[in-house]
Amino acid sequence: MKRELTSNIFSLFALVSCLASAVAQAQKPIFPEYAADPSARVFHGKLYLYPSHDLAGNKNWDMFDFHVYSTEDLKKWTDHGVIFSLKDITWADKQAWAPDCIERNGKYYLYFAAEGQIGVAVSDRPTGPFKDALGKPLINRKEEGIYCIDPCIFLDDDGQAYLYFGNGHLGVVKLKNDMTTRDGPIQILKMPEYHEGIWVHKRNGIYYASYPSGRGDKTANLLEYSMAKSPLGPFDHKGVILDNRSRNVHGSITEFKGKWYLFYHVAGPSPYERLVCMEPISYNEDGTIKPMQMTK
Numbered sequence: 001m002k003r004e005l006t007s008n009i010f011s012l013f014a015l016v017s018c019l020a021s022a023v024a025q026a027q028k029p030i031f032p033e034y035a036a037d038p039s040a041r042v043f044h045g046k047l048y049l050y051p052s053h054d055l056a057g058n059k060n061w062d063m064f065d066f067h068v069y070s071t072e073d074l075k076k077w078t079d080h081g082v083i084f085s086l087k088d089i090t091w092a093d094k095q096a097w098a099p100d101c102i103e104r105n106g107k108y109y110l111y112f113a114a115e116g117q118i119g120v121a122v123s124d125r126p127t128g129p130f131k132d133a134l135g136k137p138l139i140n141r142k143e144e145g146i147y148c149i150d151p152c153i154f155l156d157d158d159g160q161a162y163l164y165f166g167n168g169h170l171g172v173v174k175l176k177n178d179m180t181t182r183d184g185p186i187q188i189l190k191m192p193e194y195h196e197g198i199w200v201h202k203r204n205g206i207y208y209a210s211y212p213s214g215r216g217d218k219t220a221n222l223l224e225y226s227m228a229k230s231p232l233g234p235f236d237h238k239g240v241i242l243d244n245r246s247r248n249v250h251g252s253i254t255e256f257k258g259k260w261y262l263f264y265h266v267a268g269p270s271p272y273e274r275l276v277c278m279e280p281i282s283y284n285e286d287g288t289i290k291p292m293q294m295t296k
């Protein structure tokens with residue numbers, strides 16, 4: 001009897017896993033290449049997507065370089081190829097994860113994680129090639145007890161830049177105008193169930209912090225968000241934006257041609273071969289985000 005029950009539970013679990021995987025697979029990616037952790041940025045009327053570069057056949061998140069994709073209409077995407085590689089740095093040689101990019105003073109700054117450290121590379125163009133700006137990490141391994149991955153660069157309207165990052169704890173540090181020098185200490189921000197993958201955007205004077213929370217499980221990772229009146233908080237937790245039914249989730253929210261969009265990934269054939277998807281975002285009158293479903 002006990003064996004039968006165990007076997008039934010196992011079958012049910014297998015069915016649920018299959019369904020979850022089928023839902024993720026049914027989701028239409030915006031381009032066919034494996035990619036994840038997409039940071040969407042608009043430079044001079046074009047949208048650029050800076051993702052992690054998942055490799056076919058990967059059995060883990062073993063990534064070594066970064067590509068950028070661009071679009072003018074959210075339909076046709078151009079892959080500009082490798083814009084920066086771990087071969088271009090001396091201080092790490094694995095785990096090239098979750099980049100972000102910003103333009104300032106006519107230069108483009110690419111923030112990226114490598115072996116639990118965060119670096120910054122610079123270029124004259126959004127499509128690179130980028131060069132390591134410092135020859136060493138901008139944020140070192142385990143600073144303030146944080147697993148230093150998943151950088152998000154936010155440039156406020158007053159010209160102050162903030163670099164958010166971290167798995168386990170959410171850290172933020174101000175940057176000087178050169179975008180490669182820290183300005184003050186790392187601060188820890190409190191965010192309910194914060195896991196990783198921070199993204200900060202501003203709309204109508206409100207600061208939004210969206211992030212994968214620790215609330216999901218291996219088949220359901222939740223993207224949640226908080227709102228604040230200042231880039232350093234305090235942040236007020238608002239709830240779930242999306243359940244991507246995949247091993248993990250990580251995304252960005254960006255305005256393009258007057259509309260707001262969420263870019264995120266789902267598991268493809270495996271959690272290490274992920275696919276990038278996109279959904280339009282709707283806001284309520286009070287600025288809160290309407291929870292969304294993945295469309296096919």
Ligand code: FUB
Pocket residue numbers: 036037052061097098149150196197248249250
């Ligand atoms: O892509 C590698 C890691 O997986 C990222 O740093 C995390 O956010 C998760 O998506």
